[in-house]
Amino acid sequence: xxxxxxxxxxxxxxxxxxxxxxxxxxxxxxxxxxxxxxxxxxxxxxxxxxxxxxxxxxxxxxxxxxxxxxxxxxxxxxxxxxxxxxxxxxxxxxxxxxxxxxxxxxxxxxxxxxxxxxxxxxxxxxxxxxxxxxxxxxxxxxxxxxxxxxxxxxxxxxxxxxxxxxxxxxxxxxxxxxxxxxxxxxxxxxxxxxxxxxxxxxxxxxxxxxxxxxxxxxxxxxxxxxxxxxxxxxxxxxxxxxxxxxxxxxxxxxxxxxxxxxxxxxxxxxxxxxxxxxxxxxxxxxxxxxxxxxxxxxxxxxxxxxxxxxxx
Amino acid sequence: xxxxxxxxxxxxxxxxxxxxxxxxxxxxxxxxxxxxxxxxxxxxxxxxxxxxxxxxxxxxxxxxxxxxxxxxxxxxxxxxxxxxxxxxxxxxxxxxxxxxxxxxxxxxxxxxxxxxxxxxxxxxxxxxxxxxxxxxxxxxxxxxxxxxxxxxxxxxxxxxxxxxxxxxxxxxxxxxxxxxxxxxxxxxxxxxxxxxxxxxxxxxxxxxxxxxxxxxxxxxxxxxxxxxxxxxxxxxxxxxxxxxxxxxxxxxxxxxxxxxxxxxxxxxxxxxxxxxxxxxxxxxxxxxxxxxxxxxxxxxxxxxxxxxxxxxxxxxxxxxxxxxxxxxxxxxxxxxxxxxxxxxxxxxxxxxxxxxxxxxxxxxxxxxxxxxxxxxxxxxxxxxxxxxxxxxxxxxxx
Numbered sequence: 001x002x003x004x005x006x007x008x009x010x011x012x013x014x015x016x017x018x019x020x021x022x023x024x025x026x027x028x029x030x031x032x033x034x035x036x037x038x039x040x041x042x043x044x045x046x047x048x049x050x051x052x053x054x055x056x057x058x059x060x061x062x063x064x065x066x067x068x069x070x071x072x073x074x075x076x077x078x079x080x081x082x083x084x085x086x087x088x089x090x091x092x093x094x095x096x097x098x099x100x101x102x103x104x105x106x107x108x109x110x111x112x113x114x115x116x117x118x119x120x121x122x123x124x125x126x127x128x129x130x131x132x133x134x135x136x137x138x139x140x141x142x143x144x145x146x147x148x149x150x151x152x153x154x155x156x157x158x159x160x161x162x163x164x165x166x167x168x169x170x171x172x173x174x175x176x177x178x179x180x181x182x183x184x185x186x187x188x189x190x191x192x193x194x195x196x197x198x199x200x201x202x203x204x205x206x207x208x209x210x211x212x213x214x215x216x217x218x219x220x221x222x223x224x225x226x227x228x229x230x231x232x233x234x235x236x237x238x239x240x241x242x243x244x245x246x247x248x249x250x251x252x253x254x255x256x257x258x259x260x261x262x263x264x265x266x267x268x269x270x271x272x273x274x275x276x277x278x279x280x281x282x283x284x285x286x287x288x289x290x291x292x293x294x295x296x297x298x299x300x301x302x303x304x305x306x307x308x309x310x311x312x
Numbered sequence: 313x314x315x316x317x318x319x320x321x322x323x324x325x326x327x328x329x330x331x332x333x334x335x336x337x338x339x340x341x342x343x344x345x346x347x348x349x350x351x352x353x354x355x356x357x358x359x360x361x362x363x364x365x366x367x368x369x370x371x372x373x374x375x376x377x378x379x380x381x382x383x384x385x386x387x388x389x390x391x392x393x394x395x396x397x398x399x400x401x402x403x404x405x406x407x408x409x410x411x412x413x414x415x416x417x418x419x420x421x422x423x424x425x426x427x428x429x430x431x432x433x434x435x436x437x438x439x440x441x442x443x444x445x446x447x448x449x450x451x452x453x454x455x456x457x458x459x460x461x462x463x464x465x466x467x468x469x470x471x472x473x474x475x476x477x478x479x480x481x482x483x484x485x486x487x488x489x490x491x492x493x494x495x496x497x498x499x500x501x502x503x504x505x506x507x508x509x510x511x512x513x514x515x516x517x518x519x520x521x522x523x524x525x526x527x528x529x530x531x532x533x534x535x536x537x538x539x540x541x542x543x544x545x546x547x548x549x550x551x552x553x554x555x556x557x558x559x560x561x562x563x564x565x566x567x568x569x570x571x572x573x574x575x576x577x578x579x580x581x582x583x584x585x586x587x588x589x590x591x592x593x594x595x596x597x598x599x600x601x602x603x604x605x606x607x608x609x610x611x612x613x614x615x616x617x618x619x620x621x622x623x624x625x626x627x628x629x630x631x632x633x634x635x636x637x638x639x640x641x642x643x644x645x646x647x648x649x650x651x652x653x654x655x656x657x658x659x660x661x662x663x664x665x666x667x668x669x670x671x672x673x674x675x676x677x678x679x680x681x682x683x684x685x686x687x688x689x690x691x692x693x694x695x696x697x698x699x700x701x702x703x704x705x706x707x708x709x710x
Contacts, residue, residue: 051554055709070709077556087547089323091330103319104555132330148551 002064004029004187005050005156010059012045012211019045021211024059027156032178032188034202036195036298042211043191044084047160050189051081063156077105080154084161086141087148090134094125094144097133098151105152115151122177123147139170146174156187163197175201195298205298207305214305219298226304228296229254230270234263234281235290242284250280262290270295313564316557320565324539325572334535334573339580342524347589363454364394366424368404373432375469379443383465384425401426405446412448412515423447423458435469518592518675519668521585523644525578526667530610530635532577534628536570537615540704541624549708559708563701567611574607594674598682602670605689609663612696613638619703638662663692 003026010023020042027033035043048054050061052070061068066075088097098119102112120126123143133141146162159178163171178201182188192198198205199219206216215225236243240258247256247265252273256265263281267273270293281288328334367384369376380395387393396419398404404424411420426444434441445462447455540562543549552562582599585591593599614631621627639645641655642664648656659665670685 048550053550053553073556073558075556076554079554081551081554083547083550085547087551089327089546089548091327092323096326100319100323101551101555104316104552104557106315106556 002029003027003062004031004064005189006060006062006065007046007050008060010046010049010061011057012042012049012054013057019211020049020056022059023206023208023211023213025206025213025216027187027189029155029187030182030185031203032182032190032201034198034205035189035191035208036193036198036202036205036302037191037208038193041193041208043193043208044160045211046208047081047158047189047191051079051158052076077152078155080149080152080157082146082149082157082159082162084164086138086145088133088141088144091132093130093132094120094136094147095129097144098148101148101151107152112151115153119147119151122150122180124173138165139167139173142166142170143173143177146177150181154186156189157181159188159190161191161193163192163194195302199298207298207302209302209306215301222298222301223296226296226301228300228304229266229268230296231294232265232267232270232274232277233259233292233294234277234288235292236262236281236286236288238286239284240286243281243286246280246284247277250276253277313558313561316555316561317564317568320552320562321568321572324536324565324569328535328569328573334532334577337528337531337535339577339584342521342528342581343584343588345520345524363392363422363457364396364420365458366396366398366404366407366421368398368401368424368426370400370429371427371431373430375432375435376427377432379425379427379465383461387461396421398424401444401446408446408448422454425458425462435473515592515675517585517589518671519647521581521589521591522593522668522671523639523664525581525585526606526610526642526664527635527639527644529574529578529607530614530638531631533570533574533607533610534614534618534631536566536568536573537611537618537700538624538627538631539566539569540707541618541621541627545624553708559705562708563704567615570611570614571607574610575603578603578607592675594671595679598674598679599671601686602667602674602682602689605686605693606663606667608693609666609689609696612693612700613663615700615704616696619700619707638664641665643668660688663689666692 005027007026008024010020011018012020023042023046025033035046037043045054049056049059050068052068052072055070063075063078066072068075068079089100092100095116098116099112102116107115117126120129123146125140125144125147128136128140133144136144142162142165146159149157149159162178163174166174175197178188178190182201182203188201190197190201202219204216204218205222207214207222215222217225234243240263244256244258244263247253247263250273252268254266256263265277267277274291274293278288278291365384367380369380380397384393384395388395396407398407404421404426407419407421408424411422424446426446428442428444431441431443443462443466445459447458540549543552543562549562553559579600582591582593582603586593613634617630617634618627621630639662641648641658642662643659644664647668648659648665659669666685666688670682670689673681673685
């Protein structure tokens with residue numbers, strides 16, 4: 001698969017602070033890659049080095065095989081940046097903001113007019129196109145902020161925590177937009193400290209903390225890496241001991257034990273073994289009144305690799 | 313690079329027009345203050361002729377006595393003029409210069425007559441004599457009358473001398489034709505040298521208009537040069553830096569904005585104060601040159617401020633202090649050149665001082681006279697602009 005973005009050994013220090021240390025990853029066409037980490041983990045610094053806002057101390061970045069440095073200008077045409085902070089001109093209208101960046105990216109007039117209309121449509125701002133941005137709600141500003149990044153149809157879209165401080169409705173709209181863009185073949189680098197966003201959007205996730213990429217892969221790969229299994233809890237009525245013995249005898253089940261009037265256990269791939277579990281318990285003469293299955297998530301993966309919770 | 317720079321400048325201009333701040337600070341404020349200053353310090357003139365002339369009679373001879381006692385004395389006795397006797401040319405010049413100084417002392421003269429030593433003796437011989445009339449450039453009716461009085465006196469002397477010579481010649485030879493030829497070859501008895509004061513000054517209205525215009529220019533160009541700080545503040549700088557454009561074009565865009573805002577606001581002020589307050593800025597080409605170079609100097613200084621400030625607010629505070637100090641030293645609020653001494657010389661350390669000097673030179677002379685001011689303003693622009701460019705480029709470096 002062709003890599004749209006390739007980063008190797010990115011390193012950035014600020015005096016004694018090592019902000020990013022040896023980060024490397026790649027993103028393919030149509031792939032959404034998530035950098036998941038808490039605030040201060042090095043996500044924004046990594047994006048800033050990718051786009052050339054920050055000079056990197058070490059490492060290489062290529063876009064479609066072309067080296068990206070702070071002095072290259074033409075290669076940057078293939079990148080769309082959506083900064084973490086809203087970066088738009090409040091005294092201009094939405095259409096004027098878009099038109100300004102269209103000119104800056106040297107888009108032909110006809111093409112830019114079409115794209116401005118499309119972006120306004122995509123961001124749901126058609127009705128407010130000629131209103132000054134200063135009158136927009138926070139969510140509308142966020143959507144325009146993303147729209148500007150998309151305007152010139154970049155090969156790579158960099159989204160730096162685009163949903164911070166956004167209401168749930170706008171947040172959902174933003175996530176849907178990203179899904180559409182990825183589906184349309186755009187490579188997306190998405191940084192977030194929201195585990196749910198990473199799980200929903202990202203084909204692959206990089207766990208970053210203290211400037212280091214601790215692990216990366218698909219959600220399933222990451223879960224496998226940390227050896228996490230599903231936790232199943234049965235709420236029962238009847239004798240616990242026979243049921244526990246019966247469950248322990250089953251393949252793929254560990255640590256079955258009675259807790260608070262129920263039975264907890266670790267199960268490899270609970271969905272495929274649940275029927276067998278319930279049958280074994282029934283054979284032991286125990287009635288099951290409730291079943292809870294907790295699948296391991298990126299939060300637990302993050303906890304495993306970093307030793308702390310994502311929002312610590 | 314230029315295309316990106318103009319795109320950024322056009323966007324900035326649109327923003328500035330929208331928020332009206334540049335319009336208020338660049339045009340309304342200086343215009344309003346110029347109007348107030350003008351009304352307060354320049355009472356409405358009536359049109360009654362009331363002139364004061366100084367006379368420096370260094371001759372003391374009979375012809376000079378006739379001019380002082382009979383010609384000027386007669387006018388004074390008729391209540392048309394007031395005559396002030398002075399000892400020297402310098403004293404006469406100082407009185408005339410004081411008339412054009414809106415803050416000058418009450419002792420002043422609309423014009424001065426200087427009758428040089430030996431004037432009477434020369435007039436009575438066959439040699440040409442000269443009398444000086446000192447007036448201010450644009451001295452008005454009073455100055456014109458002074459020149460006319462001197463001219464009239466000179467003509468009288470010529471006529472008298474001719475009559476005397478004719479009588480003498482006819483008495484000797486009786487040949488009228490020969491006498492006529494000889495009289496035509498006689499040199500003119502008295503030449504009137506119209507001397508313009510060497511220190512050229514602006515009229516009151518023009519002074520206030522120009523002073524406040526250059527003072528506020530420094531704040532107007534701030535809207536352009538502070539643009540980088542504004543972009544940083546709104547977060548849009550990262551978008552500009554991520555765009556496929558040269559970083560220098562961002563700085564250039566801001567410079568274009570500052571330049572256009574400065575030149576346009578100054579030009580509007582020139583036209584408005586000319587039409588509304590009767591300000592006389594002088595030769596339009598010279599004024600344009602001073603505006604352009606003055607704007608460039610203002611941009612350079614304010615760009616240094618922007619380069620060292622961390623926020624737009626901090627830059628505004630620094631700029632306020634620097635603008636006030638330079639404006640004061642440069643003599644934009646009062647003609648500091650009249651103060652003399654170190655203070656008067658210190659105005660040349662500021663673009664304001666050179667701008668005002670240039671306008672003064674333009675008012676009292678020709679276009680070539682403003683070359684020193686233009687060169688000085690360009691030097692300011694070059695020196696400060698170079699420092700600012702280095703600083704700003706460093707600020708944009710990744």
